[in-house]
Amino acid sequence: MQVRGASADALAALTGELEARLQGGTDAARVGGDLFQVSQLLRGEPGLRRIATDASLEAGPKQELVRQILAGKVDQVALDLVASAVGRRWTASRDLADTVERLSEVATVRTAGDDASRLSDELFEFEQVVAQNPALRDALSDTSRSIDDKTVLVRSLLEGKALEATVTLVQQSLAGTYRTVGAALQSYQKVAAEVAGKSAATVRVAHTLSAADRQRLADVLSAQYGRAIHLNVVVDPSVVGGVRVEIGDDVIDGTVAGRLDDARRKLVS
Structure with missing residues (x-):
């Protein structure tokens, strides 16, 4: 993910906020999952995204709107982070959803704890399996198959053999945020390395x-x-x-x- 200017500043600040909250014993897996769902909501609701990133609007009302929409649906830490994000300036509207998704990736990587190196290895190994297996690559990129169907396939391949963080990130790669599943897995490897x-x-x-x-x-x-x-x-x-x-x-x-x-x-x- 590449962001510039105000968006880069927002990403750095929000990553610091996330790390501080996770050190306090927060459920990183829950936060990561909730942030990923919020990122998908922001992508699917352009009107909400435009309001949330509109620099001409005061931060307070925008943050209150987001809290009303998400209250009771996501973890409090995730809610606080999203509200903080909405209160910041963004170079481009799409950067808000991209940043929230990046925070979800960081939180998920943190669930691996001391197994961060193993997580990186597993993501790399699965990327190689996808690259070398045309049938699997086609199955994961097939737009006629539902995300749920692809998720079942991923779990059948990885569950019990890989870290839960690996399974979660591979499932997130199916959302289509990145150009391909392989590109998503490469990005996750960089995140895992950076977190470590x-x-x-x-x-x-x-x-x-x-x-x-x-x-x-x-x-x-x-x-x-x-x-x-x-x-x-x-x-x-x-x-x-x-x-x-x-x-x-x-x-x-x-x-x-x-x-x-x-x-x-x-x-x-």
Whole structure:
């Protein structure tokens, strides 16, 4: 999710509010679920969204309207966060729903506790399963199938095998907020890494890395970027040899194929 200006400031402030409330023993799973439902409500009701983000209206009446609509339907912490969001300025109307959904993702990631790394791994692994299985990818993207039907499919694949946070986020990926399920899962991995104070790196290699090699690579990248790095390793025969690392917009290509391509470009130029 990319937001700018006032929306970026609002996202940062609201994330801080959420983190503070979660540290007080709030039910993160309930808050995450409620915030996700509110984000879908805001997307489905453009009139409400326009009123909630209208900078010409005073914050108080807008917040009261939201409290009246949501009172008794969502957790008090979720309600307070949404009211706080409505009282802020937004660069674009759609940024409010996007931000509320991002808060739901953060809250859900927090339910994993000490299993944050496992959550990142499971999201990455399911993303790879979807990418490599055309039948599953088509089933999850089929607009003729209901969300409930797809949810049952996801639960049949993951329940009892993955963290509940993983199941929840995969189910949320079906809502269509992101371009594809795969794009949603990639975004969730970044959120999980950020919540854990890390950056996510996709590493492409020709053969499986040993635990020692993974740790050495993680240590080198952590030293280079100044923060802990969570590795998502993809075994890709096209790599030929070496390692290709993608961190955000950065690409470190140390593969044989990459060096050959580079040499080819230099010869042509």
